[in-house]
Amino acid sequence: MNRLTRKLEGFGPLGDDDRRLLDELTTNVHEVPARTDLIREGDRPEDVHLVLEGFACRYKLTEDGRRHIMAYLVPGDFCDLHVAILGQMDHTIGTLSPARVVHIPRRDIDRLVQRPTLAKALWWATLVDEAVLREWLVNVGARDAAKALAHLFCELLVRLRAVGLADANSYEFPLTQDELADTAGVTAVHINRSLKALRGEGLVTFHGKRVVISDAERLFAYSGFNPNYLHRDRRMRGRSLAPAP
Amino acid sequence: MNRLTRKLEGFGPLGDDDRRLLDELTTNVHEVPARTDLIREGDRPEDVHLVLEGFACRYKLTEDGRRHIMAYLVPGDFCDLHVAILGQMDHTIGTLSPARVVHIPRRDIDRLVQRPTLAKALWWATLVDEAVLREWLVNVGARDAAKALAHLFCELLVRLRAVGLADANSYEFPLTQDELADTAGVTAVHINRSLKALRGEGLVTFHGKRVVISDAERLFAYSGFNPNYLHRDRRMRGRSLAPAP
């Protein structure tokens, strides 16, 4: 099933029409190799991009040549829904693994947004992206590298489970330690040592490119992970839903 | 003039009706002392909050008691536009200085959003908040404390100028070094030394609670500040503006 549909149903039920429309608009699929920029800072893309398979990320390069990764885009995630309003990209988006990416014409997004249920679901997805960003800021600013990594693995467990890409305690995770370093704002050597510490505590293990979390509760407690910021709990929702600004 | 109106006109011109409506909806003003929480994590506020005067911030407390500040809210900024969709706050908002805060009923936000021009402007403001968050992530993750502070002072110069609260090279900035520390993710002692270094280079000086940037271009270059992420350049805009999702 369409990863986007699956993700949006995490917000609330969709009608058959909605699902059909989502399937219809996600047919223009492009195969993209790993480490390839999809959209660059300064671009004004015509189409909206959606990741269907593989991992991508948002990143910026600083004046002194450092790369900082600001978000992971996993299947079901939009890359640049916001460019219609902002006009110009203020960061770059690139693949981390081989990926399948859909190009959706701006016009088709308008069609999606004309359906109130889909409009709300898309807005929810955008706001959750922002909440994730806030949590990443806490991660980098207030947790040491080991805890930040542990927290990240918890978040990905929940996010990937939401699109059917994780089982109860593991998922494919094709990133290098270099990429984790640019995410956590530390060096790759330090990432290596922090991962070793996590392995040593039995909190996370790695088999090939698969992250295995044998005791999720323990990892949650260790990293201070509280999934509320992912807003996937239905009891939290269902209040007056104003049309999106 | 209403700070919100002023800010939104940075996106595009508003009609007289729009301005009148904004004035009308921002009359329920509350005086709030410094260091007072406006909304707490877990709350489901009925009203939307808007800062009219003073500084506030978004923050989270981590499991081990550290506070991390994730955003500054300055006059003209909304605190919680998103709660209508997300249902529950995933962070806390508190004042940093004495402030004047408007409470706007959810219902009135619906009225704002029914006007296409205002809806677009509010969505723009939301997306800029997200862009600021991305830049803060780079700040904390990829710049040392002195550069992060310098970058922050650049950003505030632009943001405060947009609402008429900064002159060409200075503005009131009532935060303590403790608060800067919780923003940059370092200790207050280290903030103190980093500020000293900036003063020593003649990049930033402080007079009472006022930040003075004698040579903005120099500070921009030093900190790698590029204002594009604030999306205030009109030439960037004016493309197909889909109704907001």
Added chain:
DNA sequence: CGTACTATTGATAGATATCAACGCTGGTGG
């Protein structure tokens, strides 16, 4: 097989935290 990228480890340097002390300032009560 090489070759290139990635992971791992050790030794050392540099950045930031921690602990502790002192001074300044503004408010407050005697």
Added chain:
DNA sequence: CCACCAGCGTTGATATCTATCAATAGTACG
């Protein structure tokens, strides 16, 4: 009016964390 107090800023000495540099080993792939 002055003494005192609390919060904030500043500085020094030392400890801890993280970066840097360098070398080796594992792995994937043409």
